[in-house]
Amino acid sequence: MVRATAAGSGSGQGSAPVPDLPPSMRDRVPFLLFRASQISLATANQMLSPTGLSARHVGILTMVTELGPMTQKALGNALGIDRTTIVTLLDDLERKGYVIRQRHPRDRRAFLIHPTGPGRDAKTAAVRILDEQQRRFLAPLTAAERRQLATLLKRLQAPPVTAPERG
Amino acid sequence: MVRATAAGSGSGQGSAPVPDLPPSMRDRVPFLLFRASQISLATANQMLSPTGLSARHVGILTMVTELGPMTQKALGNALGIDRTTIVTLLDDLERKGYVIRQRHPRDRRAFLIHPTGPGRDAKTAAVRILDEQQRRFLAPLTAAERRQLATLLKRLQAPPVTAPERG
DNA sequence: TTGAGATTATCAGAAAGCTGACTATCTGTC
DNA sequence: GACAGATAGTCAGCTTTCTGATAATCTCAA
Numbered sequence: 001m002v003r004a005t006a007a008g009s010g011s012g013q014g015s016a017p018v019p020d021l022p023p024s025m026r027d028r029v030p031f032l033l034f035r036a037s038q039i040s041l042a043t044a045n046q047m048l049s050p051t052g053l054s055a056r057h058v059g060i061l062t063m064v065t066e067l068g069p070m071t072q073k074a075l076g077n078a079l080g081i082d083r084t085t086i087v088t089l090l091d092d093l094e095r096k097g098y099v100i101r102q103r104h105p106r107d108r109r110a111f112l113i114h115p116t117g118p119g120r121d122a123k124t125a126a127v128r129i130l131d132e133q134q135r136r137f138l139a140p141l142t143a144a145e146r147r148q149l150a151t152l153l154k155r156l157q158a159p160p161v162t163a164p165e166r167g
Numbered sequence: 168m169v170r171a172t173a174a175g176s177g178s179g180q181g182s183a184p185v186p187d188l189p190p191s192m193r194d195r196v197p198f199l200l201f202r203a204s205q206i207s208l209a210t211a212n213q214m215l216s217p218t219g220l221s222a223r224h225v226g227i228l229t230m231v232t233e234l235g236p237m238t239q240k241a242l243g244n245a246l247g248i249d250r251t252t253i254v255t256l257l258d259d260l261e262r263k264g265y266v267i268r269q270r271h272p273r274d275r276r277a278f279l280i281h282p283t284g285p286g287r288d289a290k291t292a293a294v295r296i297l298d299e300q301q302r303r304f305l306a307p308l309t310a311a312e313r314r315q316l317a318t319l320l321k322r323l324q325a326p327p328v329t330a331p332e333r334g
Numbered sequence: 335t336t337g338a339g340a341t342t343a344t345c346a347g348a349a350a351g352c353t354g355a356c357t358a359t360c361t362g363t364c
Numbered sequence: 365g366a367c368a369g370a371t372a373g374t375c376a377g378c379t380t381t382c383t384g385a386t387a388a389t390c391t392c393a394a
Contacts, residue, residue, distance in 0.1 A: 020234075020245075021230070021234075021245055022229060022230065022233035022234050023233075024229065024233060024294070025226070025229055025230075025233075026321070027317055028297070028301060029207075029301060029304070029305060029313065029316060029317050029320065030204075030207040030208070030211060030222075030297070030300065030301055030304060031226070032317060032320035032321060032324065033200060033203050033204040033207055033320060034204045034207070034208060034222075034247075035247055035324055036200050036204070036320050036323050036324065037197075037200040037201045037203070037204035037205075038204075038247055039247075039323075039324075040196075040197040040200055040201070041197070041201060044197060055197075055201075059192070059198070062189060062191065062192055063188070063189065063192075066189035066190075066191060066192075067187075067188075067189050071342075071343095072342075072343065073341085073342065073343085078187075078188055080201075080202055080205050080206075082381065082382060082383095083342085083343075083344090084343090084344075084345085084381080084382070084383085085380085085381060085382080086343090087343070087344060087345085088380085088381085104342095107341090107342080107389075107390070108342095108388080108389060108390085109341065109342040109343070109388060109389045109390070110341090110342055110343075110389090111342085111343075127191070130195070130197070133197065134195060134196060134197055137196070137197060137323070138196060138323070140322045140323060141319065141322060141323070145319055145322075146196065148315065148319065149196060149316070149319045149320075150194055150196050150199060152308065152312055152315065152316045152319075153196065153199035153200060153203050153316075154193070154199060155307045155308060155312075156203050156206075156304070156305070156307060156308070157199065157202060157203065157206075238372075238373095239372070239373065240371085240372060240373085248351095249351065249352060249353095250372080250373075250374095251351080251352065251353085251373090251374080251375085252350085252351060252352080253373090254373070254374065254375090255350085255351085271372090274359075274360070274371090274372080275358080275359060275360085275372095276357095276358060276359045276360065276371065276372040276373070277359090277371090277372050277373075278372085278373075335394100336393100336394090337392100337393095337394095338391100338392090338393090339390105339391085339392090339393105340389100340390080340391075340392100341388100341389080341390070341391090342387100342388085342389080342390095343386105343387090343388090343389105344385105344386080344387085344388105345384105345385085345386080345387105346383105346384090346385085346386105347382105347383085347384090347385105348381105348382080348383075348384095349380100349381080349382070349383090350379105350380085350381075350382090351378105351379085351380075351381090352377105352378085352379075352380090353376105353377090353378075353379095354375105354376095354377090354378100355374105355375085355376085355377105356373105356374080356375080356376100357372105357373090357374085357375105358371100358372085358373090358374105359370100359371080359372080359373105360369105360370080360371070360372095361368100361369085361370075361371095362367100362368090362369090362370100363366100363367085363368085363369105364365100364366085364367085364368105
């Protein structure tokens with residue numbers, strides 16, 4: 001959890017001067033992405049803390065309520081979460097009564113994760129919080145700029161053209 | 168009834184599984200940021216692994232070589248790294264002979280972190296790798312779009328003036 | 335049908351990161 | 365100068381996340 005200490009305003013004042021970054025870092029997109037994501041995730045989890053859920057829990061609930069029951073592996077792939085971490089997160093959600101593990105009818109190795117009624121309610125409440133978080137986080141941008149940013153980020157998600165697999 | 172498992176497994180050999188997300192998540196900027204940062208950081212650390220350094224190590228080396236010696240606290244603030252994690256990272260760098268902890272002449276609680284000759288060399292080599300990583304990562308975007316993305320991300324780094332701290 | 339190899343979920347142990355306490359030092363007030 | 369409170373760095377212990385191994389099951393070729 002990152003303290004969202006404001007960066008930037010450096011010079012003068014006896015307060016805590018946050019040192020500027022060297023120009024070579026200030027324009028490095030991977031670094032800017034990391035910092036933005038770090039701040040955003042920290043505030044999201046902080047705002048979610050009254051619900052007892054993390055952003056990852058909400059991601060899982062959103063997937064299974066909006067796309068229907070799916071396996072743990074599918075959840076992990078979609079959300080970029082390690083397979084063993086999925087186990088822990090689902091243990092949490094099952095303990096709270098928000099999801100149910102049910103054997104996959106066609107593959108008895110796997111479980112299908114089903115949302116429950118309370119799970120859907122919790123998801124709705126949590127998404128409202130995340131909507132507010134997103135609104136605050138994107139406050140410095142105009143509506144057009146937000147759409148622009150989303151578009152650019154989506155373009156980056158696309159699978160790398162330089163496939164490491166066979167070409 | 169929709170077969171949700173169609174997302175992950177479905178067709179052909181298990182090549183790159185790009186599972187689809189529900190629309191409500193596909194347009195959520197904090198989530199897109201998280202995924203982009205996650206992918207970028209993972210590839211950066213992977214590409215750096217032959218050097219024995221992580222992206223955070225390189226961040227520290229870049230700071231002290233380009234901005235001059237600074238304290239551990241300043242490094243942590245600038246890079247968004249916890250103070251105790253800074254200790255560990257500097258232990259690594261010192262063990263490799265890349266930096267030296269030297270008492271601050273005006274504040275004997277603090278250390279000034281100085282880069283060494285080998286440290287500067289290692290930084291130069293690592294930055295070349297990170298440049299290549301950035302190039303690959305941004306490949307889907309045009310030059311103009313990259314500048315646009317960097318600008319938007321920089322705007323997000325400066326949080327709105329709703330500072331909870333007292334001035 | 336059978337057997338080899340792949341896949342799904344799980345667990346134990348390792349690794350990474352954070353919280354809180356602690357020492358040494360600084361700053362400001364008397 | 366002396367004392368109270370704040371600050372820089374460190375360490376122990378906890379939490380979170382990943383690595384590697386395992387059991388159960390599936391797939392596919394012979």
